[in-house]
Amino acid sequence: MLEQLNLWYKRKFSDPASATLLVMVVLAFAVLIFWGAMLAPVLVAVVVAYLLEWPVNKLDKLGMGRTWAVSLVLTLFISLSVLFMVALVPVIWQQGVNLLTEMPLFWSKTQTWLLTLPDAYPGLLSKQDIDMALVGVNERVVSLGKDILSASLSSIVSLVALMIYFILVPLMVFFILKDRGELLGNLAGIMPKDRRLLKQVGREMNTQIVNYIRGKVIEILIVGTVSAITFALMDLRYSLLLGVLVGFSVLIPYIGAAVVTFPVAIVALFQWGLTADFWYLMIAYGIIQALDGNLLVPLLFSEAVSLHPVYIIIAVLFFGGLWGFWGVFFAIPLATLVKAVFNAWSENSLPRQSERQVT
Template sequence: MLNVFERWYKRKFSDPDSMMLLLLLLISSLLLAVWGGILMPVLVAAVIAYLLDWPVVQLCRLGLSRGYTTILVLFGFISVSILTLVGLVPVVVQQSINLIKEMPQIWEKGQVWLLTLPKTYPDLIQLTQIQDVLDGINERVVGLAEQLLSASFSSLGGFGALLIYMILVPLMVFFMVKDKEMLVSNISSLLPSERRLIKQVGTEMNLQIANYIRGKVIEIVIVGTVSTVTFAFMDLRYALLLGVLVGFSVLIPYIGAAVVTIPVAIVALFQWGLTPDFWYLMVAYGIIQALDGNALVPILFSEAVSLHPVYIIIAVLFFGGLWGFWGVFFAIPLATLVKAVGNAWSSPKELTTET
């Protein structure tokens, strides 16, 4: 057994480049694990910088200076973000409040329907089983309400931090985009000379992350807009709120689409019951999801490394459990990183090592 491990170790890590790559990964993971909360504004700024770098590069090709184009693009991004928040957030918040107010009525109708099941299927379902399920759900609902209440009070303390982020993040984004070449050069100078595999993985991940962030933002906007327009056209209540939920559900592949189907179906069922309107809506919603998965995603992420759905779900669960929202957001790039590292360690060693 020891001989097998020794042969594996020599095959994978006898190359100094492999050891440097492993050391860099360990140090990066340690920094994120210990100071991830402190570094969060930097990570947010890096995400936005990746998003804005492409339009800056395109404008620079027209002959404009990078500093000027950075100011122009960043100002446009901030303006669009503010207008979107001012026009979108109040409506979404109001619809959320209205939906929460109606939840007791929805839940009451749901209980009435559940209690009819023992009469409809007496051989399969007993009344005591339904009663136990309802009691368990009611207890969970009460506990969830208490958690939401406590979370709302605790979030007040983070309001000051949010104001600080609103100042720091745009400043960091500006300098990250404007001085991109200088920052990359400074980081490169800190790396060891044995960096062939580090450069190989870094080049692949730079392309993947840039493509992923741009594609994911475009996907959220398209899916959210189409869903909102479809729901509003079919006169579904809370169309904007549900459309926003459907848009953000694409952040979590497969799982998000399955989860967000529940509130869409519940609102439609409460509004129309099991009528043709309900089924028309669910068919339209299914078409949106099918077009997203089979047409939009292949177009937007044509440059992305293909990953098996099982690997994607595992990555979402693992990295989401580690870093919450940002772990979910970067689940696919992080899974791609793992794959790139594995490919780098499995690739034949080059005779020359870049210094």
């Protein structure tokens, strides 16, 4: 066993480029794990810069000049973001408050329905079983209410942090885009000289991350907009709030669509009951999910590296547990990074094996 491990280590890491790649990957993950929260504004700025690099580069090639191109693109991006926040965020917030206000009514109706189950299924359920279950759920609901209250009391600190984001992130995005060449040159200066595999992984990941972020933003906008319009046309309550939830659910493949189905179905069920309107809505929602998975995703992510669903779920659970929302958002690019690193090691070991066989 030890001999096999020794052979595997020599095959993968005897090349200095492989050892350099391993060290850099470990250092990068260590920085993110220990200082990720502190560096969050920088990471957000890098993500936004990735999104805006394409239009900036196009305008620069047309002769506008990089500084003017960065200024124009960043101004348009900030203007659209502010317009979104002014026009939609207050409506979404109000619908969320209204939904939370009506949650006790939803729960009361649910309890009434649960208490009818022992009469409908006397051989399977008893009133005592339902009462015990309701006591446990009520305790959990009270605890959840306390958590929400404590979170609302600490929202002032979060608001201050959000204001800092609004100031720091645009400034960093501007300088990252404007001085991109200089920053990359400085980064290359502190990197090891033997970085052949690092360049290979970097080229692959640069394409993958840009395509993923841009495609995922477009997917969120399309799915969220279509869902909100569909819910509004069918006169579903909280249509904008639920449309936004459906849009953001695409961040988590497979899991997100399954999770967001519950609030959509619950609101529709309490609004209409098990009527034709309820089933029409669920059919429309199913069509949206089917078109997203079978038409939109293949079009947007045709150049992305395919990952098995099991790997995607593992990546979402692992990185989401480490970094919360941003871990979920970057779960697929990070999983692709891990795959690219292993591919680079494997491809690097093949020539060395062939050289040994020739000699």
